[in-house]
Amino acid sequence: MTVTINTLQQRKQNQETFTCITAYDASFTRLMNQVGIECLLIGDSLGMVLQGHKTTTSVTVDDICYHTASVARANENSFILADMPFMSFATVDKALTNAEKLIRAGANMVKIECGAWAADITEKLHQNGIPVCAHIGLLPQAVHIEGGYKIQGKTPEQAAQMIKDAKTLESAGCQMLLMECVLASTAKAVDEAINIPTIGIGAGPTTTGQVLVMHDILGVYPTPPKFSKNFMKASGSIQEALETYHLAVKNREFPSIEHSFTAD
Ligand code: KIV
Numbered sequence: 001m002t003v004t005i006n007t008l009q010q011r012k013q014n015q016e017t018f019t020c021i022t023a024y025d026a027s028f029t030r031l032m033n034q035v036g037i038e039c040l041l042i043g044d045s046l047g048m049v050l051q052g053h054k055t056t057t058s059v060t061v062d063d064i065c066y067h068t069a070s071v072a073r074a075n076e077n078s079f080i081l082a083d084m085p086f087m088s089f090a091t092v093d094k095a096l097t098n099a100e101k102l103i104r105a106g107a108n109m110v111k112i113e114c115g116a117w118a119a120d121i122t123e124k125l126h127q128n129g130i131p132v133c134a135h136i137g138l139l140p141q142a143v144h145i146e147g148g149y150k151i152q153g154k155t156p157e158q159a160a161q162m163i164k165d166a167k168t169l170e171s172a173g174c175q176m177l178l179m180e181c182v183l184a185s186t187a188k189a190v191d192e193a194i195n196i197p198t199i200g201i202g203a204g205p206t207t208t209g210q211v212l213v214m215h216d217i218l219g220v221y222p223t224p225p226k227f228s229k230n231f232m233k234a235s236g237s238i239q240e241a242l243e244t245y246h247l248a249v250k251n252r253e254f255p256s257i258e259h260s261f262t263a264d
Contacts, residue, residue: 003038003079005109005131005175012197012208019249020081020199020211021242024050024067026074028214028238033076035242039199040075041211042068042107044083044141049215056140059085061098065105072106081133081176082107086141089114095121099130111178113139116165119172126173134169136162136190137203138181149225151202151261153186162186163193170194178211179203181227184260202227204260210249217245227259 001007003018011018020039023029024046032040046067047059061084068082082102089095089112099110109131112118122132137152153159166177177198179187184204191198191207200207202225215221216228218241224230231248235241248254 002077005079007038008079008176008197008209012195016208017249017252018197018209019246020209021217021245022046022049022211022213022215023071024214025070029071029074029078031239031242033074033078035239035246037078037242037246039079039081039209039211040071041111042071042080042082043111043213044085045213045215047085049213049221055143057086057143059083061085061088061101065101068102068105068107075106080106080108081111082109084110084112089118089121092121092124095125096128096130099125100128103130109133109176111135113141114169116168119168122169122172122174126175131175132173133176133178133199134166134174135178135180136165136169136182137179137187140180149181151181151183153182153190154263159183159186159189163190166190166194170196179207181225181261184262200255202255202259202261204262205252205255210255212245217241227255227261229254229259 018038022043023040044056044059047053047056088098111133113135125132153162181202187203188206197208199209199211201211216224217231219230219232231241231245
């Protein structure tokens with residue numbers, strides 16, 4: 001069955017989960033389809049795991065289009081989410097031009113790393129038929145402002161701000177929300193405050209879906225984050241590792257406390 005935004009929305013309503021993984025090419029997409037992974041993310045993490053950069057900021061719209069088209073050609077039924085890279089949505093006009101390219105390349109939805117400041121951009125994209133996933137919490141594209149990768153939503157004030165931002169983005173037409181590296185209790189509160197499906201990465205077990213970077217799951221990236229898990233270690237094949245990840249998310253066995261951030 002083809003996965004659409006309605007499938008993911010239904011999962012939220014039914015308190016069921018879904019699995020997302022980064023995908024960059026046709027061969028892995030076929031494997032992910034066979035396993036039944038619902039959502040494929042063409043993430044700008046490709047700058048680090050494919051291109052060998054230290055951050056994601058060198059990734060271009062053309063890079064994401066190339067990999068989105070490669071995934072879309074092989075994809076049969078997963079939902080395709082594509083990243084808007086660094087500076088590609090700095091103005092409403094830029095966002096419209098670049099999001100159009102990603103949708104034409106085969107994406108079903110675009111993801112923007114943002115806060116409530118992007119409400120007008122979200123609204124314009126939505127009005128033009130482009131579904132938006134807002135990525136909040138840790139924003140890797142802002143690494144040079146933050147001076148590193150840090151846990152988000154740690155204080156009550158930060159948690160309240162995150163809830164406020166999420167509500168603003170939902171009201172602006174955002175149809176999915178991704179939270180990265182967020183204190184598990186804060187992510188839970190954000191998820192409960194909005195009606196759209198959420199995806200977590202390092203955001204505890206209560207978001208609707210979970211996402212991980214494929215190279216971390218397969219143990220081929222040398223410095224994986226604490227919240228990720230190498231599913232290849234206990235598997236005999238890549239397909240088995242993907243299946244184990246998918247099942248662990250489905251049964252809510254992943255992420256455990258070990259792969260989440262808690263207050264103590
Ligand atoms: O680029 C990416 O892979 C991402 C995930 C880390 C969520 O945005």
